[in-house]
Amino acid sequence: MSRVIPGLTAVSKSDLPVLLPFKPTPAATTRVNFSQWLASIPFWVPFMIFAAAFWPVHAFAQSNGFSLTQAFETLWRWIPFLLLHGFVFTVIISVLTMLLGTILGVFLGLGQISRNRFVRWCSYWITQIFRNSPWLVLLFIVMLSFPFQIDLFGLSIPVPDWTKAVIGLSLPVMANISEIVRGAIGSVPSAQWEAAESLAFSRRQTLFEIILPQCIKRMIPPWMNWYAILTMATPIVSILGVEEVLNLTRQAIEAENNRPELLIPFYGFVLLIFFVYCYPIARLTMWLERKYAVKL
Amino acid sequence: MKTVLAATTALMTCFSAVSATAAECSNEAWNRVMERGSIIVGVKADYKPWGYRSTDGELVGMEIDMAKDVADKMGVELELVPVQSSNRMQFLEQGKIDLMIATMSDRADRREIVGIVGPNYYTSGTNLLAPKPLKLTDWEQLRDKPVCGKQGAFYNQIVEERYGAKIIAFAGNAEAKQALRDKKCIGFVYDDSSIMADLASGDWDEFEMPMKTEDDNPWALAVPKDERNCVFGRFMSGMQYNWHKDGTLVELEKKWGIQPTAYLAGQQDRFKDWLSK
Structure with missing residues (x-):
């Protein structure tokens, strides 16, 4: 029987208490990858892409007489319509979706830390199901299963397509907000719960007066991150016939005789307005993220 | 005992009333339009020059002109709802629109779903x-x-x-x-x-x-299926007949820059008033 020398004949191991190297793990609430990516784009890049997009139009101009200036003029004529009818509507959809998703998500998130096992279990699975379903599938289900009007006590309330789109999109948003809430509450040191208990705070008081006020600050960056993701995702409702910016762009191209030269300028313009809207949000998110990261 | 009998009789009358109207015309869509004072017509927003958007966002086109004429003749306001090929028949079935004039080809399978009435207003x-x-x-x-x-x-x-x-x-x-x-x-x-x-x-x-x-393939406009052989369907047949007879469709074709078709010229001739010179 030979002697075991740790580090020589065997793996270096010790049963003595040692101080392990400190590896800081990012808090559950700091996943703002999308905003990080968006904010890292220099602001002039999409404008350059947009300018470059006109180049193929220029190249085509010789062959069929539709020039760069004509393409610009055409787009110029449609800009008020696309912005006022199309993009404003997109913004309204995204704001309402976020509002609905946040309200539902907060309740679902609190449900996930409930002391009632059944409520906890239900909230967990609802969150998991809606977080991991494709958005388009959820949209289709909501669009097809909801009636176009609801008859209540002889009063018929119309349910337009965009309301269904708001409901459909708010489901995945709700599930993700639920995770943000759960993660934020979990990220507050558990000693605070114990300290509050020792000061005779009830569970409700502890949650609403001590824990949640601290969470709000931590939840703002990921919440804004989800708003940017949601806004970028709203054009998928155009597949279901909602008259938002992408659908109206298609109709504008149709009204201009479907000239293929207009495809890139028009869709490029849509890209640009989404960027102009979401970029400041992403920068602000990153700024808040950095500001709050130091505390606690 | 009396009340039970009365209730049963009332119930019976109710049921018989329902079954009687089911066989005949309820004219539900027509009455709804008249009560509301406006007709909701499903048109295309992406099919120039039949139905498309002007720069200020208004829906314009040949089929929109036809819808306007329908509303004028009925004496109601016109409301336009943009539809797509994929949802136009469902909108009509659901009652979301009262009438559909949306570049639809007249096919046998579509007649099973919506109330298509002749004479067809165009063909392609x-x-x-x-x-x-x-x-x-x-x-x-x-x-x-x-x-x-x-x-x-x-x-x-x-x-x-x-x-x-x-x-x-x-x-x-x-x-x-x-x-x-x-x-x-x-x-x-x-x-x-x-x-x-x-x-x-x-x-x-x-x-x-x-x-x-x-x-x-001829194109067709459509009313809800139950209304095909009732007031609404018969009225739309009359509208189309008159559009052919007085040359409205040929004029609209010219107005919207559509290549003149032999079909419309032929139909105008076919439905010509025999007394007119």
């Missing part, structure tokens, strides 16, 4: 927009070749099954035409009247419409 056939150098002459030449098309057009399937073409369907015409220019397909299969308009615009000088027009 299938043809191909193809580059001149390819020198295509016959549909059979499309076998196993990629051909661009628009999503939702019924003839995509026909061209695929009859001639073995490989259809690549796009959401919009502009996308399909760009694909044709990028040589992703050897032709763009679409309505002949629309292709003629493109060729006349001068932007497609290196292209031609080489095939013999196929599947000439």
Whole structure:
């Protein structure tokens, strides 16, 4: 029987208490990858892409007489319509979706830390199901299963397509907000719960007066991150016939005789307005993220 | 005992009333339009010049003019709802729209779903927009070749099954035409009247419409299915008959720059008032 020398004949191991190297793990609430990516784009890049997009139009101009200036003029004529009818509507959809998703998500998130096992279990699975379903599938289900009007006590309330789109999109948003809430509450040191208990705070008081006020600050960056993701995702409702910016762009191209030269300028313009809207949000998110990261 | 008897009688009368009206005309959609004081018409917003948007966002086009005339004759306000090929029949079934005038081809399977009434107000056939150098002459030449098309057009399937073409369907015409220019397909299969308009615009000088027009198919407007043989259906038949008779459709065709069709000229002749000179 030979002697075991740790580090020589065997793996270096010790049963003595040692101080392990400190590896800081990012808090559950700091996943703002999308905003990080968006904010890292220099602001002039999409404008350059947009300018470059006109180049193929220029190249085509010789062959069929539709020039760069004509393409610009055409787009110029449609800009008020696309912005006022199309993009404003997109913004309204995204704001309402976020509002609905946040309200539902907060309740679902609190449900996930409930002391009632059944409520906890239900909230967990609802969150998991809606977080991991494709958005388009959820949209289709909501669009097809909801009636176009609801008859209540002889009063018929119309349910337009965009309301269904708001409901459909708010489901995945709700599930993700639920995770943000759960993660934020979990990220507050558990000693605070114990300290509050020792000061005779009830569970409700502890949650609403001590824990949640601290969470709000931590939840703002990921919440804004989800708003940017949601806004970028709203054009998928155009597949279901909602008259938002992408659908109206298609109709504008149709009204201009479907000239293929207009495809890139028009869709490029849509890209640009989404960027102009979401970029400041992403920068602000990153700024808040950095500001709050130091505390606690 | 008396009350029970009375209730039963009332209930019986109720049921018999329901079953009696089910067999006859309820004229539900017609009455709804009249009560509301406005008619909701489903039209296209992406099919120039039949239904499209002007720069200020208004819906305009030949079918919108027809819808206006319908509303005027009924004495109600006109409300327009943009529809797509994929949802137009469902909207009518659900009651979301009262009337649909949306470039729909009159097909037997569609008559099962919505109340299509004649005489048809237009007709178009299938043809191909193809580059001149390819020198295509016959549909059979499309076998196993990629051909661009628009999503939702019924003839995509026909061209695929009859001639073995490989259809690549796009959401919009502009996308399909760009694909044709990028040589992703050897032709763009679409309505002949629309292709003629493109060729006349001068932007497609290196292209031609080489095939013999196929599947000439009348277009139809539709009312809810239950109303086909009731007031609404009969009224719309009358509207279409008069549009043909007094040449409204031929005038609108000219107004919206649609290539004059032999069909409309023929129908005007067919429905001509025998006393008029």
